[in-house]
Amino acid sequence: MRRQRLLLAAVPLSVLALVATACGGSSGGGGGAPKAGKAEFNGALNALVNPSTAKGGTLQMATVGDCDYWDPARTYYAFCWNMQRFISRGLMAYKAVPGPDGASVVPDLAEEAGKPTDGNKTWTYKIKKGLKLENGEAITSKLIKYGVERIFAGDVINGGPTYFVTFLCPGKTDKTGACPTYAGPYKDKAADKLGLSTIETPDDNTIIFKLNQPFGDFNYLAAMPGTTPVPIAYDQNTKTGGAKYTFKPVASGPYKVGPYSPGKKITLVRNTNWDAASDPFRKALPDSVVLTINSNAQDVDNRIVAGTVDLDPGGTGVQVATQQKVLRDLNLKNRADNPFTGFTRYFAINVNVPPFNNVECRKAVEYAVNKVDIQTARGGPIGGGAVATTMLNPNIQGYTSFDLYPNGADHRGDLAKAREALTNCGKPNGFSTKLTTTNAGKGPPVAEALQNALKRVGIKVTIEAGDPASYYSQFIGAPATNKSKGFGIMVAGWGADFPTGYGFFSQIVDGRAIKAQGNSNYAELNSQKVNGLIDQANAATSATDAAKLWGDVDKAVMEEAAEVPYLYDKALLLHSSRLKNIYVTAAFGMYDYQALGVL
């Protein structure tokens, strides 16, 4: 599982086409006049609630943990990407509108969306002129290039996504994913520290990315915080830059970092060098934004209920006790929304651990699983999510609803079909296997629910629990260890880094992405059909074609029966009664923080 939560709110199927057509970036603005909605339960999912244009006041936020980093190149938490919209501007940005269109990208620092040539291998952007950073330095293509170069310095700038390293490494990355030909700007021998040959800046307002392989979703990469301009001299100064940049990143957005005590509190204040006219969507209503870190999650909820805190930007939803209170009290319920978080929860079945090397044995699990019990174990339809039958969740381009393994009308399992599959597998009486999960949170009850479901058809499951902090990276992240320990089924979850098929699937079902350590393709699925469809989707030049091909990848993955999706995650979000300009952005499955006001 990607350890950070990202992306996407509920997307009705009827409007998915809108998202698909927006793929690749629209050249339009980011705002417009969104539909006003009522202040009621789920009112902010597809409409703007409590609209306001009044500037002033302080937006009070509180959550249980600080951002992993405030450095735009290092942050990987979903809520921190959402918070970055206050202080950072990149080449592209997610459109600031309610509903599914919020998952599309629009130009931000760029004049228009990137133009691909050379079969999606070369992407060119023109940058708006006359913009300045917080420190007064002009925003140029070179500062954006430098910002991307920093991601190559894995020893200093670690933590964030490394897509740019994968696609922009001169030559190819090595087997470990590192770039042997460029080590980042801190070891750059070029005098201007702009030695990465795959990014060209022919003038201050043009930047050209020359990829080492075709990639149709590059505009989505350009919407990641990694394309934020970074001042070179400031970052090269060891007192302010490098690893220390996270404490005082130089703002390009409407706010800059004010007083900051890591792990305790951060205050964002207005950046007077921000040019509102050039910004496609940011409203910058509050005079300041305060984020207080409070380890007591229940206390955070109570403060939101009491109105002394406006919202919890963590985006993971209220605590169980608060959930019950919110659902019982209409006044509170009218201040709540229940979007999809963009995560799919699933079991990965290791195709290299017998008897799961036989697809029929995997199908037996698909049919026998009781998804309703598991839904209950994760918090029910509100706190947990909706029953899933596909890996792609409804918010990702290319999603179509299908169910290759219908396990009863109520999703509690089709035992007859499961036994038939077991017979075909040569194990009519079942077999024994190991199931891994985290040893805390919702992991153990989910594992027990599956254990009970499989017992009904004779599959005896032994549960092996691992520490949550290293569960994905170490406990199930090494294929050789998984095989030697006989880990047949693994509890897993995945959220896309960006709402396209590539963003969702590239690490978890592509056989060529299997790594010896830190592997995310837990099932070790290496299907020629799946790999081939992924290549076709990446090379597609039209968004519609790409979306259809990613849908085909989803079906091909499910045909392999190596993944058992059981839930599309949901979270119950709550805000204060005074909060204005509220809507859920499809980009993050949370409220769009930069749009919020308090007056």
Next chain:
Amino acid sequence: MIRYVIRRVLLLFVLLIVVSFLTFSIFFAVPKFTGQSTAVLFAGKSPTPAAVADVEKKLGLDKPFFVQYGSFMKGIVVGRDFVSGSGTEHCPAPCFGYSFVNDRPVWTELKEAMPVTFSLAIGAAILWLITGVGVGIISALKKRSWFDRLSMGIALAGVSLPIYFTGLVMLKLFSYQWHIFNNVHYAPFLDNPISWASNLILPWVALAFLYAALYARLTRSGMLETMGEDYIRTARAKGLKESRVIGRHGLRAALTPIVTIFGLDVGGLLGGAILTEYTFGFPGIGKMSVDGVFRRDLPVILGVTLFAAFFILLANLIVDLLYAVVDPRVRYT
């Protein structure tokens, strides 16, 4: 007396070295034995082996255990340097290590957390000492009165109820419901002393309620025992005023166990009032230690452990020295 103090101070440092060695061994050696490099936790998502190696080098985790321990101890005395790809990071003395997660010296974090915990602990200590000892004395002097029964009943409740219960009840009533103390948070003293005090009232009272109850019961039983001694009767027979009998002869003798436990309690709290800080969301040393555990930030855990151990040992030393002041019969050699 001076020789005694010197001996105790030396012992304090020996004990701190033992604590540091044990905690360092646990936190740094165990990952080596289990085959999982600590650096993996701090090298980003799905890190490449090269990135892990870089982080190991930066944090000095690639060196033998005793070299690491030696560097750590040396850092406390003279500071040390951490080499990263973008330059060298100097961690000035006293360097308790470098937070993996926050990329900052642990001492910097401790310095930020100290005012919070100190404000909490010292304010609450004054409150519980005055109320606890005061109530204990009155209860002892008015034995079996309605005040005695009521105050001891409340004291029993105070001892029995955990801070996360009393704290939450106080928050519910005074903050969420009646809005008397809105949005309780730590406000630095130098920024606004009034805000500092008003935000601390609830945590002070919650913390003091727990401890005052204990002190009231201890003081009461000590006073009851002392006031029954022969020398109290003698003092009264000599015609001393009752206030002098109580203050000079009764209370002073009953104070010895109170001083002992007070020193240990304050010392322990200065190392982090975990539950109180957690309940009220105060970013003190206790919260720092909990965050360190959850985020596997081993240098932070090590730093907080040493810091807490230092205050407990220091409090012990001060208590031992105070015995001579409180009880004239005590002499140090």
